[in-house]
Amino acid sequence: MKLTTRATSITLALASLALGSTSASYLPYQASSPSHLQRLAERQQQSTPQEQEAIVQQAWTDPVGAARAAEAMPFIQNTSATGGLYSTTIIQGDGNQQLPWNAEVYFQPAPDVEGDPDDGWRALPEMPSFSLNRSLTITENAVMPFYQSEAYDASKIKRAILVMPGKPRDSWKYTMLLRNALSVAVTNTTSGVTNDSVLIIGPAWMNTDDRNAGAVLPGELYWYGTQWQRGANARGPGDVNISTYQVLDAFLDILFDKAQFPALNRVMIAGHSMGAQMAQRYALVKPAKSYDKNVGYWVGNPGSYGYPTSTRPVANESCDGDVWGYGFGNGSMVPSYVRSEVRNDRDAVTQRYFDRNVHYFLGLNDNGQGDRSCEASQQGANHLDRGCKFVQYLAETNGAEFPSAHTANFVALTSHQDYPMLSSNTSLWRLFADGLDTREDDVAVNSTRSPGQRGGGNSASSGSSDLGYASWGVASLTAVFAMATSLLL
Ligand SMILES: *[C@@H]1O[C@H](CO)[C@@H](O)[C@H](O)[C@H]1NC(C)=O
Ligand SMILES: *[C@@H]1O[C@H](CO)[C@@H](O)[C@H](O)[C@H]1NC(C)=O
Numbered sequence: 001m002k003l004t005t006r007a008t009s010i011t012l013a014l015a016s017l018a019l020g021s022t023s024a025s026y027l028p029y030q031a032s033s034p035s036h037l038q039r040l041a042e043r044q045q046q047s048t049p050q051e052q053e054a055i056v057q058q059a060w061t062d063p064v065g066a067a068r069a070a071e072a073m074p075f076i077q078n079t080s081a082t083g084g085l086y087s088t089t090i091i092q093g094d095g096n097q098q099l100p101w102n103a104e105v106y107f108q109p110a111p112d113v114e115g116d117p118d119d120g121w122r123a124l125p126e127m128p129s130f131s132l133n134r135s136l137t138i139t140e141n142a143v144m145p146f147y148q149s150e151a152y153d154a155s156k157i158k159r160a161i162l163v164m165p166g167k168p169r170d171s172w173k174y175t176m177l178l179r180n181a182l183s184v185a186v187t188n189t190t191s192g193v194t195n196d197s198v199l200i201i202g203p204a205w206m207n208t209d210d211r212n213a214g215a216v217l218p219g220e221l222y223w224y225g226t227q228w229q230r231g232a233n234a235r236g237p238g239d240v241n242i243s244t245y246q247v248l249d250a251f252l253d254i255l256f257d258k259a260q261f262p263a264l265n266r267v268m269i270a271g272h273s274m275g276a277q278m279a280q281r282y283a284l285v286k287p288a289k290s291y292d293k294n295v296g297y298w299v300g301n302p303g304s305y306g307y308p309t310s311t312r313p314v315a316n317e318s319c320d321g322d323v324w325g326y327g328f329g330n331g332s333m334v335p336s337y338v339r340s341e342v343r344n345d346r347d348a349v350t351q352r353y354f355d356r357n358v359h360y361f362l363g364l365n366d367n368g369q370g371d372r373s374c375e376a377s378q379q380g381a382n383h384l385d386r387g388c389k390f391v392q393y394l395a396e397t398n399g400a401e402f403p404s405a406h407t408a409n410f411v412a413l414t415s416h417q418d419y420p421m422l423s424s425n426t427s428l429w430r431l432f433a434d435g436l437d438t439r440e441d442d443v444a445v446n447s448t449r450s451p452g453q454r455g456g457g458n459s460a461s462s463g464s465s466d467l468g469y470a471s472w473g474v475a476s477l478t479a480v481f482a483m484a485t486s487l488l489l
């Protein structure tokens with residue numbers, strides 16, 4: 001009982017310090033058992049709101065120093081929260097409401113959905129403000145279902161967000177979270193962001209469980225397990241062998257087609273947790289395109305990172321942590337359509353990653369372990385520790401300078417909480433407002449395909465396993481995109 005009182009009063013004290021008000025518009029997290037509360041109380045002593053705010057500020061000019069400071073907070077390095085990841089929640093509980101200072105803005109909850117992530121979803125739900133589009137053909141006889149903002153006027157779209165789901169493949173939820181975040185962003189009239197200038201797209205990555213349960217309609221693409229996040233090839237329909245990353249390539253080609261989106265300046269690829277893993281790994285291997293300077297990546301609290309080299313911050317001699325997903329390994333498991341490039345031009349691929357606009361967002365209370373594999377543990381003990389170590393690693397690998405195109409921002413008093421991360425003030429600016437009216441010039445790329453993928457001296461070493469994709473050829477790919485393009489109009 002004493003413990004309960006203590007934990008609750010700490011929560012309230014933190015909350016009122018953080019908010020500078022006694023507003024009762026939210027409820028602090030209520031733990032369900034004393035042992036939970038014990039952990040909650042311990043973790044809330046890990047740092048004060050003022051210490052966290054100092055790290056938030058430092059990161060603007062010194063992301064590496066901020067990462068060191070964050071990692072040095074108690075209960076971060078070499079440790080992790082046990083029990084539910086949500087047990088460190090401080091600002092709000094469930095992600096189903098606006099942050100306290102945005103409480104006046106309407107919040108549309110995600111729709112009910114039949115089925116579950118383990119046995120499979122039975123149907124993709126319809127929901128307000130979005131159309132569920134099930135007619136985009138990516139390649140012959142393969143349709144990619146996705147949510148798109150309802151009834152948008154393409155001539156007004158300046159910004160598009162491609163939002164990834166989390167591990168449960170809950171694309172409807174994340175698409176709606178972005179909509180709720182946009183509703184907040186538009187209340188800042190100096191930002192220039194309006195409802196009709198932003199297009200939100202939520203690709204519905206599904207898997208074989210969803211096919212068995214009924215959510216995948218005949219002719220629609222699906223993958224296996226959680227392999228969608230690391231660019232694996234589809235398991236169907238039929239024998240189509242297409243990587244999730246090729247589907248993202250197709251969305252980007254459509255969005256950057258000036259005939260369809262004449263006012264579009266920037267696309268943000270956003271994801272939290274497993275969705276962040278997908279965004280980060282895609283940034284790591286995505287083939288070069290002329291418009292790449294206008295693509296940004298919002299990477300929130302991933303469970304692990306794809307490292308471009310074999311170095312890892314935590315040694316473990318009995319575990320090979322450099323396997324695809326966690327790193328390139330020898331390249332054999334990298335998505336087949338970019339495999340040759342990774343094998344043959346590793347340094348160029350690494351440099352290209354450093355040159356991309358990758359924005360890491362890390363919750364300063366996110367010390368949940370998440371991925372328990374030995375590969376992940378070599379990146380750090382928990383989400384925040386892994387993020388801090390990756391930021392330091394990037395600087396070390398890039399000649400002691402954090403890559404100038406990358407940023408790292410920390411979110412105070414926030415754990416593994418998708419919506420508080422997405423709707424933090426800095427995220428709103430990064431996702432919707434930054435660069436809304438500016439577009440970088442296209443750069444020449446020698447091929448729309450990855451260098452080393454076809455032709456030249458590299459093809460001899462590309463290996464027979466690449467043939468599945470190589471057989472598409474540039475001409476047929478262009479035709480496919482032209483078809484896809486006409487369909488999205
Ligand atoms: C975490 O572990 C590393 C390597 O074992 C060690 O150098 C470091 O001091 C430890 N940090 C803490 C806070 O225990
Ligand atoms: C923007 O869209 C949201 C959600 O539909 C709505 O609540 C809000 O009123 C709209 N804002 C403006 C300025 O139209």
Ligand SMILES: *[C@@H]1O[C@H](CO)[C@@H](O)[C@H](O)[C@H]1NC(C)=O
Pocket residue numbers: 188189190191425429433434
């Ligand atoms: C409003 O938008 C402007 C421009 O993006 C930004 O500088 C400012 O910080 C925003 N205000 C708030 C309260 O987020």
Ligand SMILES: *[C@@H]1O[C@H](CO)[C@@H](O)[C@H](O)[C@H]1NC(C)=O
Pocket residue numbers: 316317318319374377
């Ligand atoms: C090192 O890897 C082995 C093999 O996977 C694993 O059993 C062990 O737990 C790992 N050690 C640490 C400290 O993570």
Ligand SMILES: *[C@@H]1O[C@H](CO)[C@@H](O)[C@H](O)[C@H]1NC(C)=O
Pocket residue numbers: 323329330331332333
């Ligand atoms: C590449 O690594 C995989 C395991 O990750 C292994 O099975 C394969 O033999 C390796 N290939 C080469 C050429 O070393």
Ligand SMILES: *[C@@H]1O[C@H](CO)[C@@H](O)[C@H](O)[C@H]1NC(C)=O
Pocket residue numbers: 101425
């Ligand atoms: C975010 O911006 C709002 C509006 O200016 C402000 O009231 C709130 O305190 C800010 N929150 C944080 C955590 O900075």
Ligand SMILES: *[C@@H]1O[C@H](CO)[C@@H](O)[C@H](O)[C@H]1NC(C)=O
Pocket residue numbers: 444445446
């Ligand atoms: C493209 O090819 C030209 C001429 O072969 C070369 O100078 C240039 O560096 C290449 N650009 C890229 C981005 O590979």
Ligand SMILES: *[C@@H]1O[C@H](CO)[C@@H](O)[C@H](O)[C@H]1NC(C)=O
Pocket residue numbers: 233239240241336465466468
């Ligand atoms: C799909 O890819 C796998 C692995 O690369 C390969 O074994 C298989 O033959 C391919 N299938 C088709 C239809 O290309």
Ligand SMILES: *[C@@H]1O[C@H](CO)[C@@H](O)[C@H](O)[C@H]1NC(C)=O
Pocket residue numbers: 131132133134135136486487488489
């Ligand atoms: C889905 O996209 C296709 C192709 O762009 C379009 O014809 C159709 O109207 C869209 N469907 C919905 C429900 O928005």
